[in-house]
Amino acid sequence: MQCHYRGVWTLDELLERVSAALTAEYSGAPNGRVRDVPDRRAVRWYATTGLVDRPSAMSGRTALYERRHLLQLVAVKRLQSEGRALAEIQAELAGATDKKLAAIAKVPGRLLESGERPPEAVRPRFWAEPVAAPAKTRPPEAAPLNGVALGGGAVVLVPGTPAAADLADIAAAAQPLLDLLAARGLLNEREQS
Known part of the structure; x- marks a missing residue:
């Protein structure tokens, strides 16, 4: 059985889409203190502070992101390019709908669409399963x-x-x-x- 996730990206794939989305109508950061495009560390920090939602799912140790994360990251960078502080951006985007994020982010539709991607193989959690004794050494049913x-x-x-x-x-x-x-x-x- 092969299972597929639609519209789910790894952090690197998400950052590629953010970079592509910011090539249009984006003047970049207003000063040298802010990156034009967020890096992996910035995304993790944004998620920790609540500026961006936490990853939608995990596949093993790989965090998976969706359309909303793309909209949030691009919206943050566009608002930063206007010289706005992260605290101000966080207050504006807190609880924002996808429609509001899309209006700010202006992400091209082709970047919001996604082909199917198989998840990484998930290893069994052997430590979470009870250990069954071999049939020969299994103790007899205990009396109450x-x-x-x-x-x-x-x-x-x-x-x-x-x-x-x-x-x-x-x-x-x-x-x-x-x-x-x-x-x-x-x-x-x-x-x-």
Whole structure:
């Protein structure tokens, strides 16, 4: 089965589209402090600060971006070219619709369209799956555990159901443990017998 994503790009593919979109009607940054075209680091920073949406999805360790990211990045660069500060741009673009972003960004339609691109192979998450023991070494089905009250709030769990005679033997065998727990203040004094 081969699966395809429509309109999804890696960061490098997104930046190629941003660069192509900015070749038309773009005067560039007004000063030397701002890049004409954002680089990978700038896009990540814009996403961290909320200026641009976070990646839409991940394919392994590769972030995937969509049409809205392209519109956001180009809109940011066009507004920066007018000499506007990032804080001002962020306030204007916060919650902007795709229609508003498209009006500011003026991205040519051919750049918004995308061919299909297969995602990278996703490796199985082996650590998230329970480990099954081989059939030969698998333990037999465990009997249900039953609690035997020892006093002072201490309970010992035993497989199966102990008989009345077993309860007395368990209590006698557990007395040194109860003495130690009491000496260390680890028992509930109200429940001690």
